[in-house]
Structures are given as structure tokens and as C-alpha cells.
Amino acid sequence: MKNRILFALPMLALLALPVIAQQAGSAADQQPVAQSQTATDANSPMVNPDKQLEPLKPDTREGFWGHLNPFARKKYVQRQLGPIRDRTTELDELTASNSRMLKDVDARATAGIQRADAHATLADQHAVDAANRAQMANQSAQQANTQLLSVSQVVQNIDQYQNSNQVEIRFRPGAVTLSKSAKEALDELAESMKSQKGYVVEVQGFTPGRGSASIQQSQHLADSVVRYLVINHQIPVYRIYELGLGNATLQSASGDQAAKPIHGSRVEVTVLKNGVGDLQVNQQAPSISQPEPE
Numbered sequence: 001m002k003n004r005i006l007f008a009l010p011m012l013a014l015l016a017l018p019v020i021a022q023q024a025g026s027a028a029d030q031q032p033v034a035q036s037q038t039a040t041d042a043n044s045p046m047v048n049p050d051k052q053l054e055p056l057k058p059d060t061r062e063g064f065w066g067h068l069n070p071f072a073r074k075k076y077v078q079r080q081l082g083p084i085r086d087r088t089t090e091l092d093e094l095t096a097s098n099s100r101m102l103k104d105v106d107a108r109a110t111a112g113i114q115r116a117d118a119h120a121t122l123a124d125q126h127a128v129d130a131a132n133r134a135q136m137a138n139q140s141a142q143q144a145n146t147q148l149l150s151v152s153q154v155v156q157n158i159d160q161y162q163n164s165n166q167v168e169i170r171f172r173p174g175a176v177t178l179s180k181s182a183k184e185a186l187d188e189l190a191e192s193m194k195s196q197k198g199y200v201v202e203v204q205g206f207t208p209g210r211g212s213a214s215i216q217q218s219q220h221l222a223d224s225v226v227r228y229l230v231i232n233h234q235i236p237v238y239r240i241y242e243l244g245l246g247n248a249t250l251q252s253a254s255g256d257q258a259a260k261p262i263h264g265s266r267v268e269v270t271v272l273k274n275g276v277g278d279l280q281v282n283q284q285a286p287s288i289s290q291p292e293p294e
Helices: 004-044 064-067 073-154 180-193 213-234 276-283
Strands: 162-171 199-206 240-244 266-275
Touching: 162 180, 162 213, 180 213, 180 266, 199 213, 213 240, 213 266
Parallel strands: 199 240
Antiparallel strands: 162 266, 199 266
16 A cells, blocks of 8 residues: 555656646746836837837746757747747837838928928019119109209299290281181191190281371281180180280391381281290100019
């Protein structure tokens, strides 16, 4: 009986060895997996992307059964490949994160370049607009200076009148009424004065004969011409200067021509102008148009 008990104890010990080795191997497998997960969380690029990854360390602990079994087991292989798979996953995540960061930097750089280009274009447009405005201001200043000189010359010569147009109205002897041809000549003369400024009209009557009778007759002829201009063409009376000269002979204003002899009854109508009309034409010249902003 005692021999059987002694023989059974070694057998039980041999049978218990695989169970103990299997439990030790399971505990050893769980411990590297937990350590690998802890290392993965600590080295994750999402938690601390600036931290460098530590090199992998091979797991040399094989447990009791690993020393007894000369061949590699499935759990042993998985335990050795687990850190490599985790490190590969970390590298993939880090690569994806770097790619996203590069794309974001590229997008921001492109947007910054576009904004800088738009600002440069806008500044160029403002510079061109400023140059155009400066040029227009210079032209306006030159035009104002020219007009000022013109006004100064006109003011200095305001009382200097030049002969602009002249007609001669003939009358039959003893008549004071205007003929058809005389009215047409006065109509044409009055039409030319409608758009003029700074003018006066001289009406001088001449008749042959002597004494006051000739002067009165010439005054009646001048009155008939003035009356026609005022009533039929609304020529202002303040612009008309009339005088009956009878048979008087007058020298020309320049003095280079001899006086006309008196032959028959006639009235000389002369339109005299100063520089006010020319000044108004210069002021009505088209001004420089300003370009619209782009």
C-alpha cells in the first residue's frame, strides 16, 4: 500500500506541471499585452505628437513551458508580433496626422498668397487711380490758369471794341421806310447777334444836303433802323448807339482809309465786340472727364 502511494505522488506531480506552466504562460501573456497598451497610449501622436517613439524591446520571458517546449507556440508568436503591430498602427496614425497637417499648412499658405495678391492688385489700382487724379488735377490747374489769363486780358481790354460785322442800308430820296432788301439785311445781321455776348451796335444816319434839315432827316433814318431791330428782333436798347450825322464825313478808326463821300441817304449799322464773347466760349469748352474707379 505504501509503495503505491509513493509511486502515485510522482505521477501527480508530473500531471500538475503542464497546468502550472499553462497558468504561468497566460499570466505572462496578459502582462506584455497590458504593457504594450500602456506604451501605445503613452506614445500616441494624438496625446503628445512631439514625443519620440521608444525602440521596441523583445520579450525574452518564455515562462516555464517555453523552456520545456523547444518549438514556438502560437501565443508566443502573437506576443512577439503584438508590439510590432501596435507600432505599425502608431506609425500609420502619425503619417496620417502629418499628412493632414501638411495639407492644412498648404491650404493656409495658398490662401495667404491669394490674399497678398489681391491686396497687391488693389494697391496697384489705387496707385493708378491716384496717378490719374494727379494728372487731372494738373490739367485742371493749367486750364484754370489759362482761363485766369484770358479773364485778365478781357478785363484789361473791356472797353476795346473791334468791328465784327457791318451793313449799309440805302433809302430812296425823301423816304424813311425800310425796303424789303433793307429788312432782309437787318434780319441777317440780327440773327448773327443772337448768340453773341459783349457787343454794341452803332447806327449812323447820313443824308446829303446842308444844315439842320439834313441832320434831322439822317436821325429819322437811324430811328427807323433802330425801331426795326428793337421791335422785330428784341435787340436790347442799351446795346444800341445811334446818331444822325447829316452830310458829315468821318475818318475810319484806323486812319488808313479816306472818308467816304456822301451819296444819297443811307444808314450804316456796325456791330462791335469786345473779348467777353470769346471768354464765354472758352469757359463752355468741354471739361476733362474723370475716369470711374474700377
